[in-house]
Amino acid sequence: MTAYDTRAANGAGESATLAAFASEFDLDAVPADIVARTEDLFVDWVGSALAGKGVAPVETIAAFAKSMGPADGPCETLIDRGRTSPLFAAMVNAASSHVAEQDDVHNASVFHPAAVVFPAALAVAQASGASGKEFLAASIAGYEVGIRVGEFLGRSHYKTFHTTGTAGAFAAAAAAGRLLGLTPAQMNHAFGSAGTQAAGLWEFLRDGADSKPLHTAKAAANGLTAAYLARDGFTGATRILEGAQGLAAGMSSDADPRRLVDRLGSRFAIAETSFKFHASCRHTHPAADALLKAMTEQKLAMADIASVTAFVHQGAIDVLGPVVTPKSVHQAKFSMGTTLGLIAAHGRAGMTEFDEMFDRADVADFRARVTMVLDPEVDGAYPARWIGKVRIVTREGRTVDARVDEPKGDPGNTLSRDEIEAKVIGLARFSNAADPAEMTKLMPRLWAIGELNRLGPLLAAG
Amino acid sequence: MTAYDTRAANGAGESATLAAFASEFDLDAVPADIVARTEDLFVDWVGSALAGKGVAPVETIAAFAKSMGPADGPCETLIDRGRTSPLFAAMVNAASSHVAEQDDVHNASVFHPAAVVFPAALAVAQASGASGKEFLAASIAGYEVGIRVGEFLGRSHYKTFHTTGTAGAFAAAAAAGRLLGLTPAQMNHAFGSAGTQAAGLWEFLRDGADSKPLHTAKAAANGLTAAYLARDGFTGATRILEGAQGLAAGMSSDADPRRLVDRLGSRFAIAETSFKFHASCRHTHPAADALLKAMTEQKLAMADIASVTAFVHQGAIDVLGPVVTPKSVHQAKFSMGTTLGLIAAHGRAGMTEFDEMFDRADVADFRARVTMVLDPEVDGAYPARWIGKVRIVTREGRTVDARVDEPKGDPGNTLSRDEIEAKVIGLARFSNAADPAEMTKLMPRLWAIGELNRLGPLLAAG
Numbered sequence: 001m002t003a004y005d006t007r008a009a010n011g012a013g014e015s016a017t018l019a020a021f022a023s024e025f026d027l028d029a030v031p032a033d034i035v036a037r038t039e040d041l042f043v044d045w046v047g048s049a050l051a052g053k054g055v056a057p058v059e060t061i062a063a064f065a066k067s068m069g070p071a072d073g074p075c076e077t078l079i080d081r082g083r084t085s086p087l088f089a090a091m092v093n094a095a096s097s098h099v100a101e102q103d104d105v106h107n108a109s110v111f112h113p114a115a116v117v118f119p120a121a122l123a124v125a126q127a128s129g130a131s132g133k134e135f136l137a138a139s140i141a142g143y144e145v146g147i148r149v150g151e152f153l154g155r156s157h158y159k160t161f162h163t164t165g166t167a168g169a170f171a172a173a174a175a176a177g178r179l180l181g182l183t184p185a186q187m188n189h190a191f192g193s194a195g196t197q198a199a200g201l202w203e204f205l206r207d208g209a210d211s212k213p214l215h216t217a218k219a220a221a222n223g224l225t226a227a228y229l230a231r232d233g234f235t236g237a238t239r240i241l242e243g244a245q246g247l248a249a250g251m252s253s254d255a256d257p258r259r260l261v262d263r264l265g266s267r268f269a270i271a272e273t274s275f276k277f278h279a280s281c282r283h284t285h286p287a288a289d290a291l292l293k294a295m296t297e298q299k300l301a302m303a304d305i306a307s308v309t310a311f312v313h314q315g316a317i318d319v320l321g322p323v324v325t326p327k328s329v330h331q332a333k334f335s336m337g338t339t340l341g342l343i344a345a346h347g348r349a350g351m352t353e354f355d356e357m358f359d360r361a362d363v364a365d366f367r368a369r370v371t372m373v374l375d376p377e378v379d380g381a382y383p384a385r386w387i388g389k390v391r392i393v394t395r396e397g398r399t400v401d402a403r404v405d406e407p408k409g410d411p412g413n414t415l416s417r418d419e420i421e422a423k424v425i426g427l428a429r430f431s432n433a434a435d436p437a438e439m440t441k442l443m444p445r446l447w448a449i450g451e452l453n454r455l456g457p458l459l460a461a462g
Numbered sequence: 463m464t465a466y467d468t469r470a471a472n473g474a475g476e477s478a479t480l481a482a483f484a485s486e487f488d489l490d491a492v493p494a495d496i497v498a499r500t501e502d503l504f505v506d507w508v509g510s511a512l513a514g515k516g517v518a519p520v521e522t523i524a525a526f527a528k529s530m531g532p533a534d535g536p537c538e539t540l541i542d543r544g545r546t547s548p549l550f551a552a553m554v555n556a557a558s559s560h561v562a563e564q565d566d567v568h569n570a571s572v573f574h575p576a577a578v579v580f581p582a583a584l585a586v587a588q589a590s591g592a593s594g595k596e597f598l599a600a601s602i603a604g605y606e607v608g609i610r611v612g613e614f615l616g617r618s619h620y621k622t623f624h625t626t627g628t629a630g631a632f633a634a635a636a637a638a639g640r641l642l643g644l645t646p647a648q649m650n651h652a653f654g655s656a657g658t659q660a661a662g663l664w665e666f667l668r669d670g671a672d673s674k675p676l677h678t679a680k681a682a683a684n685g686l687t688a689a690y691l692a693r694d695g696f697t698g699a700t701r702i703l704e705g706a707q708g709l710a711a712g713m714s715s716d717a718d719p720r721r722l723v724d725r726l727g728s729r730f731a732i733a734e735t736s737f738k739f740h741a742s743c744r745h746t747h748p749a750a751d752a753l754l755k756a757m758t759e760q761k762l763a764m765a766d767i768a769s770v771t772a773f774v775h776q777g778a779i780d781v782l783g784p785v786v787t788p789k790s791v792h793q794a795k796f797s798m799g800t801t802l803g804l805i806a807a808h809g810r811a812g813m814t815e816f817d818e819m820f821d822r823a824d825v826a827d828f829r830a831r832v833t834m835v836l837d838p839e840v841d842g843a844y845p846a847r848w849i850g851k852v853r854i855v856t857r858e859g860r861t862v863d864a865r866v867d868e869p870k871g872d873p874g875n876t877l878s879r880d881e882i883e884a885k886v887i888g889l890a891r892f893s894n895a896a897d898p899a900e901m902t903k904l905m906p907r908l909w910a911i912g913e914l915n916r917l918g919p920l921l922a923a924g
Contacts, residue, residue, distance in 0.1 A: 060696045064687065068549040070532045087530040160712040165658075192666060196627075196673045197680055199661040202707040203699035204654060210697045211658045218659055222680075225526065234522045235672045237665035245664040250622040251712060 004264035013239045014152075014260040015195075015246075019188035021264040022145050022174040027137040034268045035450065038136050038143075040420055041104055043446045044275055045114040046078070046458065047424030048103040050433035051351065052096025053079035057210035061095040061217055075123045076457045079433055083457075086123040086228075087221055090172065093119035094220035095213040098164070100351065102427060106143075106273045107383075107410075109150025109167065110158050112216070113273060116168035117142030119220040121175040124227070125455040130179050132452035138178040143270035146171025148262060152241060154254040161251055165200020165215030170241075172223025180231045192236015193226035195247045275409035277423070278349040280332075283316040284339040285407040286378075286388025292343050294392055294402035302344040302366065304394050310336055311375035311389035313382040320372065332358035337367030340390075350423065351430040386410070417447070434459065466726035475701045476614075476722040477657075477708075481650035483726040484607050484636040489599040496730045497912065500598050500605075502882055503566055505908045506737055507576040508540070508920065509886030510565040512895035513813065514558025515541035519672035523557040523679055537585045538919045541895055545919075548585040548690075549683055552634065555581035556682035557675040560626070562813060564889060568605075568735045569845075569872075571612030571629065572620050574678070575735060578630035579604030581682040583637040586689070587917040592641050594914035600640040605732035608633025610724060614703060616716040623713055627662020627677030632703075634685025642693045654698015655688035657709045737871035739885070740811040742794075745778040746801040747869040748840075748850025753805050756854055756864035764806040764828065766856050772798055773837035773851035775844040782834065794820035799829030802852075812885065813892040848872070879909070896921065 004021050012020075027035070052058040062079060065088040075089030076082070079096050097103050097115035104114045117139055125135040149167035157163060173194035177187045199218070204211035230236070240246045241260060248255035278285050287310035294300065310316075319334060326332035332354055333339070341363035342349040357363055378387045388404040406413040415423070421443050428434040434442070438459075446458070466483050474482075489497070514520040524541060527550040537551030538544070541558050559565050559577035566576045579601055587597040611629035619625060635656035639649045661680070666673035692698070702708045703722060710717035740747050749772035756762065772778075781796060788794035794816055795801070803825035804811040819825055840849045848869045854862040868875040877885070883905050890896040896904070900921075908920070 057696055060691055060694045063694065064690055067690075068531070068547040070530075085530040160707050189671070192669075192671055193673065193676060196663045196666060196676065197661050199659045201658045201699070201702065201709060201712055203702050203705040203709075203711075204658060205707070206705060207654075207697065207700050209651070209654055209699050211655065211699065214655060214658065214691070214696075218684075228526055228529075229522055229676070232522045232525065234519055234676075235669065237663070237671050237673065238669050240663065240665050243665040243668060245622050245667070247663060247665075249665075250663055 004261055013242060014257040015191050015239050015241045016184070016188045017261045018145060018148060018264070019191050020184035022141040022178060023182055023184045023187040025141070025265060027133055027140070030140060030268065034140070034271055035136060037271050038139055039447060039450060040415070040417065041114055041270070041273060042118060042139065042449060043424060044104060044415070044420050045097060045118045046446060047427035048100060048114065049078045049093050049097045049119070051100035051102055051427040051431050052213070053431040053433040055099045057213050058096045058099050061213065062092045065092050074127045076126060076459065078459065081459050086127045086224060089123040089126070090119045090224045091217045091221040093122065095217035098216040099213045100427065102276050102279060102351070102423070104273050104275055106147045106150065106269065108272065109147045110163050111146055111150035111167050112164045113143045113146050113171060115216040116164060116172050116219045116223070117146060117175050120172035120224045121179060122455070123224060124176045124179040126457070128179055129454045131454060132450040134179060135455055136450050138175040140268070140270055141178040142171040142175030143273065144264070144268065145174035147269040148260050149241065151259040151262070152255050152257065153248060153252045154256065156254045157252040160202060162200035162202055162212070162215050165219050166198040166247070166251065168216060168219030169194040169198040169223045169226070172220045173226045176224040176227035177230060180227050182227065182230055186230045188238055189234065189236040190226040190230035192238060192240040193229055193234065194223045195240035196236065197222040197226065198247060272411055274411065275415045275420070277409040277415060277419070278339065279351045279354055280339040280349055281319060281334045283312070283319050284336050285409070286386045286404060287312065287336065287390050288339050288343050288349060288388070289404045289408045290388035290390040290402045291340050291392070292347065293404055294390060294400050295344065297402070298400050300392070300394065300400070302362065305344060305366070305369070305392055306395050307369045307371070307393045308340055309391040310340070310370065310372050311378055311391070312372050313379040314374060315382065317372055317374060326358060329354050329358055335367065336372055337370035338363060340370050341366035350426045352426055355430065466723055475704060476719040477653050477701050477703045478646070478650045479723045480607060480610060480726070481653050482646035484603040484640060485644055485646045485649040487603070487727060489595055489602070492602060492730065496602070496733055497598060499733050500601055501909060501912060502877070502879065503576055503732070503735060504580060504601065504911060505886060506566060506877070506882050507559060507580045508908060509889035510562060510576065511540045511555050511559045511581070513562035513564055513889040513893050514675070515893040515895040517561045519675050520558045520561050523675065524554045527554050536589045538588060538921065540921065543921050548589045548686060551585040551588070552581045552686045553679045553683040555584065557679035560678040561675045562741070562889065564738050564741060564813070564885070566735050566737055568609045568612070568731065570734065571609045572625050573608055573612035573629050574626045575605045575608050575633060577678040578626060578634050578681045578685070579608065579637050582634035582686045583641060584917070585686060586638045586641040588919070590641055591916045593916060594912040596641060597917055598912050600637045602730070602732055603640040604633040604637030605735065606726070606730065607636035609731040610722050611703065613721040613724070614717050614719065615710060615714045616718065618716040619714040622664060624662035624664055624674070624677050627681050628660040628709070628713065630678060630681030631656040631660040631685040631688070634682045635688045638686040638689035639692060642689050644689065644692055648692045650700055651696065651698040652688045652692035654700060654702045655691055655696065656685045657702035658698065659684040659688065660709060734873055736873065737877045737882070739870040739877060740801065741813045741816055742801040742811050743781060743796045745774070745781050746798050748848045748866060749774065749798065749852050750801050750805050750811055750850070751866045751870045752850035752852040752864045753802050753854070754809065755866055756852065756862050757806065759864070760862050762854070762856065762862070764824065767806060767828070767831070768855045768857050769831045769833070770802055771853040772802070772832065772834050773840055773853070774834050775841040776836060777844065779834055779836060788820060791816050791820055797829065798834055799832035800825060802832050803828035812888045814888055817892065
């Protein structure tokens, strides 16, 4: 039992216990690999934040922020290198982070932490002149809180609510509150104010409406608001998560308060977070990884391959099966054949590859030679494990089988720093937020964020 | 059937039908008494907005708005006569409107419309240079939408959620969207964005925490945000209220979509809204009104009265019974004896009376001569009707009975314009937001708001 297990066992509310952890934990006691992982997730997030540039709903939110906010300020909006107050920087950066679908995800909580945690943490750190270490500690606080709130709210919540919107407000409050130096009691007041603003409904999916980036924008902004208010003495409900008229009472039927305080201080849930590698539907990722592995190991070129069979779970067939001849970049991301074609042609299926070559002749030709087959082993393991299995038949008539047991980006098959850099540079180039030369030069500064005495703007030109 | 009944019956979604009404209805077709009622509610609201000045949670929200927002702008924050952007003006004015508990209420929806509608409408009207007529039309749109959303969400919703927070976001979106000239489709997108931000949990009551003004602040600000985003092309769910993953699916178990479109264009629910007259707990109001009636009709002075028996419903005994000797102004508002003592001493039980004389010797003495008795008729009629019945025994030994069938402020016993003025002037004086001379001078301008060609600041000094 950690000190927090003991505290909870002794009758402190779970909200209060989680708040105390977020306020008090000592970064020096956090294992070095967790801190390094936080740096990885931060650099990966910069790519997602830049990727939102030029996307209509994000630009609409950014224009709203500009019209309602101050003309200048200590904080940075990444897509346009603008300066504003913490509230609007958090709002705009969170909107842009969640629109390219390249931001990280925690599987068990079905929660996208980076899109809400880093925008809030960066804004408050830039406003308060925090050190890089304080920024990393705040980010860890945000992940640990948000993931546990998502796990607590459970599957019943996720049926109707976008957990990244609801749990995200707590994650942002924790990150912002940590940087503002909130006491445990103040942090719990911030949770109370965050929870009583928590929102985000899935109904928009039915219309393909623009709500998704609004959810992250408001989660980050509302959590940040809650933290500043708490710093200035504003009180909130002390059992906002587990109370009789709290968040779970209103929005969940299977909430388990023990998940809120699960191994606080010994389990770092941030390490369970997955990176998104390919820019396609997640159901294509296991087969894409297996194909890439086979081609690399067997030194196969695109022209060597006569056909590919992808052995998949039923969900992949349900979602990807209808897409035979994709008509748009977005639809191509739901085409197994296109994704594997891009892997075969380029070794990558990123934003740029989809945008530039999803319907190129060689990719379209390859697409027609890909088949999906339901596989009992793969289907049985899903969704706990996403196994990738492919069978290649070469032009020479040779059969090559390959498998990966965890898709690229999951904790057991994580991205290297080189791969994260390549992803981030590609996303920035794709959206025209920054060219590769600038991003390449920026990278050492991003990796070394933990060493800064005082956080300034990330991108050079103000 | 109105045109909107027909539209709904023909398969348009209820959200879309309600949005079309808010966008399209013709102010010239609204009965004159409804427009006059809207003016009454507006002037009454100014009092509540000014009453929040100096209250800690309101001032904390105002300071946050100042630190995050622009240094100037076209919109007015009433408590400090500051200027800012529409977002922050709506936020601060809505926070201040709901903290003195003097703002209006719609009984059937358990929704406080003024606190969320007028702040959003005033901010957008001042920013856009709207006319007074457009402002009144927008306010009516806000009331009609918010009340119907509150009725739709029902009692199951109100058990956990503060309807003024959740329905309030729609009310503010309707008011703001009407002033921004949203088309019916855009208005429904605004509803989608408002609903996916809608929040507000009762859990704070358990701690007596500061969330209540935060709920109105965020409802007004979020609704306004949704309207501006919709104007700029941002889309939202088209069935956010009734959809399978919409607001009712997530937050209600007794929602009835027919309530959303109930007699749109023929029933003006704004006319069903009650004014709050006395500054005490609502459970004291019926008896206070009956006492005042008896004293006026019988020309009784405080010194003439030996004892008062208040015949009440059980809820009044439950809530007021424990308060024997109030120790604070706030607690005195839950004391039947104190409330009746102030009525007897001063003919009023307003903010100033409570603040200045709740424990004065003559009031405390009167308090000890007040008894509550459960009355079968009063209890049976509650909560549909709040009957006031008192029996006075005079020093001379005479018995005087009095009753009122609707408490002062309810639609059947509404406030005169003189009474509204006195209330507003009293609230402004109480909070030191404006002195009686200034308020008296201001009154004709407030009553004539519908005649303005272009809305400017309400209070003279900028």
